[in-house]
Amino acid sequence: MDTSTARFGAQTLGGTASAALLEQLSQSIDEHAAAATFAVGGAIPILDSADRNGPKIPIQQQQQQQNPADQVAPASATEQSKPNTHTSSPVILRWDSSNDSNLTSKLVFPLEPNTSGNLEQLVKDCQPATFGYKGKDIYDETYRKASKLDASAFSSTLNPYELGIIDAIAQVLLPSVKDASNMRGVRAELYKLNIYSGPSGKFQAHVDTPRSDSQFGSLVVCLPCDHEGGELIVRHKSQNLNFDWSTSASEQSEVPSIKWAAFYSDCEHEVLEVHSGHRITLTYNLYVSRGSGNLAGHCPWMDPKQLPLYDTIKSMLQVPSFMMKGGLLGIWCSHAYAHSHSSSIHNLPGSLKGVDMAMYEIFRALGLQVTIRPILDGCTEDYSGDSDYSDDSEDDRMPEAIIGEGLHELEIADTLIEDTDLNGICRELGGYYHGNVVWLSEMRHRELAIAYIAYGNDASMGTVYSGAALIIEIPPFLDRNI
Structure with a gap:
């Protein structure tokens, strides 16, 4: 066997x-996780705005149509009136035209009656499509026969974000992208409009050249226009996928649809010969991005000066008596973050949210050094009397905290430590220091940071928890330049 x-x-x-x-x-x-998910595609029906809600079927009629064994509670009137979010409105395409009567021409997909003239005008206004080879743009119809419009020459109402295409790509393809573990989003950049026309439009097998280190793939969206042939073949590690968007491949009764496919940049792909009609596609370059939820410290399009607390914090730092000699300012995180788990540490500080992100961005905008650190729970008191980690404080009224030098996974000490001897714990594990901190808030969340064998009357398992906090280094007043 x-x-x-x-x-x-x-x-x-x-x-x-x-x-x-x-x-x-x-x-x-x-x-071969990546090989198992090297491409993804789908179809999105196009409906007029009047039809996007779908037919209204009375609740009683719905119940009569159901098998009694399969009946579920009827949907509310609100739910029945919601539009189908998995459909698209007709796609409007406008482009710079050479037509003497119009500076801009327009097509609506699915093609409306009597628009053949505009379709032919679009084909006429396109330029021959080249392909990259050894850093040069090459035109060779034996290898690629197609026409194109650059993104600067046209616009369309198609939005792959609104249609859910980008969400699907992010969830299927993004997890297998190398070196993208701290990326949560996909950015799609419109690249070109391409037309492969019958009887001989084609693009032989090739691999795309990424436009930057962050590009990981391509998205091809096919607009509904009658054509035969022109299948997109995507290959990866001896596996082939065939995306056939031709008219004959669709059922006659099928609602006109937007067809799409996305694949990794290292996948070989080709467009087979178009036998008739026009195969019209929009191509997008796909880039990894931090995406929603991972933007703290990486959001230059947001102005921290417009945040409500910016002026308050700036005014505070301009007061000579506020921490005149400098020191550490601490703000406990308002939201819970898994700051001692290996799978989440790399997301911080990027995943800070709400007021935590606002504080992080404001202090950075003011030119101050801000870090997120684990603070041992219950350790904001004076341990400096017999500690090897003590720093001389310029203000004895400031409580002392045991601060982690950086975020770390749950640590387990492998030697006996006297119960409650926090200095011994820090001495054993390293990576902690004592610092006097001026706190602006109180701890709200904590999680297990250290486990150890404690000895006292009996050996037992000891634990220490930590909370995540923003630690801001405040320079002396004369050095602030704020």
């Missing part, structure tokens, strides 16, 4: 052939 049969059981699966297929699938999932 071969390994696939032994693993899955030939009798249960209906033979060794089925077992072999499952073994192949299992290996793809276990060993």
